[in-house]
Amino acid sequence: MLEFLQRVLGLDKPTASKKVAKERLRLVLFHDRADMSPQIMQSLKEDLIKVISEYMDIDKSGLEVSLSNESDGVALVCNIPVLSLKRTVS
Amino acid sequence: MGEVIVITSGKGGVGKTTTTANIGTGLASLGKKVVLIDTDIGLRNLDVVLGLENRIVYDIVDVVQGNCRLKQAMIKDKRFEDLCLIPAAQTKDKTAVSPEQMKNLTDQLKEEYDFIIIDCPAGIEQGFKNAIAGAEKAIVVTTPEIAAVRDADRIIGLLEASELREPKLIINRLRPSMVKKGDMMDIDDMIDILAIDLLGVVPEDEAIVISTNKGEPAVLDKSSKAGEAYRNIVRRIMGEHVPLMNLEASNGFMSKLKKLFGVS
Known part of the structure; x- marks a missing residue:
């Protein structure tokens, strides 16, 4: 009713x-x-290197950045080999 | 020096050709010198929408292959002296024209005309690449449906990758009554998703079907809502600031009643 x-x-x-x-x-x-253009990927990579280098020494040639499609969204996957950590922030 | 504008959408059937015909006719009605180019080779339609299908002798492929002079392929409109159409070829395919040839053609036309409006085919292949090759500005047409908005998003990405920055959006076939009920995406939803500037909103209107039947663009029909929307779009292209028109359906009983008493 x-x-x-x-x-x-x-x-x-x-x-x-x-x-x-x-x-x-x-x-x-x-x-x-998520299918980003290589130029945008490259510029993201360069910016990441710039920021992270302020805090630690990283292996720039070994840096990998990619987007991966997960079932519930898109993830930014970064693989950044760290060579050494800095004691102070430059 | 004229302006070259491409009208594109990605998805077919959202109203690229109707938009091209109306914008072109509208600009010509304001005294501008306009050329319309149909680049949908193999599926030409701009000629019928304009009512010029009986006058075609040469087409765009004839021009680029040198079978005729450019002027011979330019069909004069019935209504406006300064409006011309370069029709697509119907029996060739999209590869019959190259992007360089399109660029040369538009460069040549720019010298003499105020506006060169290019009707782009659906899809993102060769036909699309040809259509945008000579363009300096782009107008993206979409309808308030998922498939059309998705394709518009893809097209905007491709336009920007080709240095055609800041394309403008036309939302076509909006149904205000469905928007009101929450059953159709509204203007803000689409601008929000696509993140580009709005050039205009054209409501769904039976006058478009009738005008296409007759081969007379609705922009000239003073009583048509869609025609009014196209006239506003044309004025915006000319640089005027024109507010969006009121799309509220005014044929309901209550609104008629209100009108009768002068409330609305």
Whole structure:
């Protein structure tokens, strides 16, 4: 009875479908955009080196940066060999 | 020196050709010298939307291959003296024209015309590359559907990679009544997702079907909502600041009643 009343009064409105569309689109674009251009990747790499070098010596040639698609999102995976740690921040 | 603008979308059927025809006709109606180029080789349609299909002798492939002079392939519009169409070839494929040839063509046209508007084919292959080769500005057309917005996002990425920065967005076929119910993405949703500037919003309008049937662009139809939206877009392209029109459907009983009493 309550259900019927709600339906008549339009209170049981199912989730507006645009919300579903937006959420699906957000995820799909997240994966699409994860396919970053090599230039952007390179510039990200250079910036990472710059920042991390302030705190530790790293093997710049051994640095690997990639995006990996996980089931629930996209992860930025960095593999950075550390040569030595700095005592003070330069 | 004219401006070269490409109209593109990625996905097919969102209204690239209709948009091209209306923007071109609208600019010409304001006294500008305009050339429209249909680059959808093999699937030409801009000619029928403009009602010029019976006048085609030469096409864009004839021009680049030197079978005719450029002027011979430029079809004059019925309504405006300074509006021309260079039609696509119907029997060749997209590789019949190269990006360099397109660039040469638009460079040549720029000397004499104010606007060169290029109707891009769907997809991201050779036809797309040809269409954007000579362009300086890009307009991306999308509809409020997941597939169209996704493809628009991809196209925006490709345009920016080709140095066509800051493309502008046209949202086509918006249905205000569905937006109101929460069953269609609204303008802000799409701008938010695509992160580019909005050039205009064209509501779904039966007048578009009718105008296409007749081969008369809706931009000239004073009573059409979509026509009004296109006229606004044209003025924005000309650099004017035009606010977005009110898209609220005004044919409901209550709004008619309100109108009757002068409330709305």
